[in-house]
Amino acid sequence: MQDRVVLITGASGGIGSAVARRLAREGASLVLAGRTQQKLDELAAECEGAGSPKAVAVATDVTLKAQVEALFARASATFAQIDVVLNAAGLGILKAIQHLSEEDLDRQLAVNLKGTFLSCQAAVPIMSQQPAGGHIFNIPGILGQYPMATAAAYCASKYAVVGLTKSMALDLKRANVRFTLLYLGGLNTPFWDNAGMRVQRDKMLSAETAADAVAFALAVPAPGVPNEIVIQPDSHQFL
């Protein structure tokens, strides 16, 4: 990952921070985004200590177009290129349909879908003009592929990320932008702290598994690209 620049939204979260640490050890430069500047500053310092030549922390609310545009402008002003974008900002509010509020739906669509949309829309013009193109990772998770009780609004936001990503890939057929969808089963991250559902966290995947998946996809030589990676705990295979 030497000489490569990776921008991560939701960088302070379980998946985003695990990927940042992993790619820092492999020598990537990093742009770390999330809403909480202090967490991002601490992570940036840790990543630089672990081998990243430069890690910048940019407080960003991915639901706000102006802030997403400012994030990519800052990345472009700091680095010569943006090679990889990982859209890991997201949240889950898991309740049966009878208990989901309009606000629950709006928040999940705003962060999970619109945030991913805005980030991709900002990344594509930059990546498509780079000689080496670019690689965008979106994370529908397994609930972008299968339904689950209590997940009507969450699944709606994640199935939408799948449609968004696959259609964008067709729009950009000759633009040298690669896409990988990560269909991950439950990972033991802070995602579950406020999701409203009790789960057996000790039986879940670790966030490092997501980092392994990203590292694997980035190691596939161009023009190859793993478009979809599915990883479940072995107790949930093919579910």
Ligand SMILES: NC(=O)c1ccc[n+]([C@@H]2O[C@H](COP(=O)([O-])OP(=O)(O)OC[C@H]3O[C@@H](n4cnc5c(N)ncnc54)[C@H](OP(=O)(O)O)[C@@H]3O)[C@@H](O)[C@H]2O)c1
């Ligand atoms: N954990 C799982 O089991 C699992 C499984 C499959 C898929 N996923 C998906 O993977 C992604 C990452 O999940 P995770 O487990 O890493 O969750 P997490 O630990 O809760 O992290 C979520 C991250 O999103 C950021 N965020 C939330 N709202 C934001 C906003 N409006 N603007 C910018 N950043 C925002 C949070 O930082 P701030 O609060 O500081 O902004 C945090 O860094 C999500 O899309 C999730 O749906 C998770």
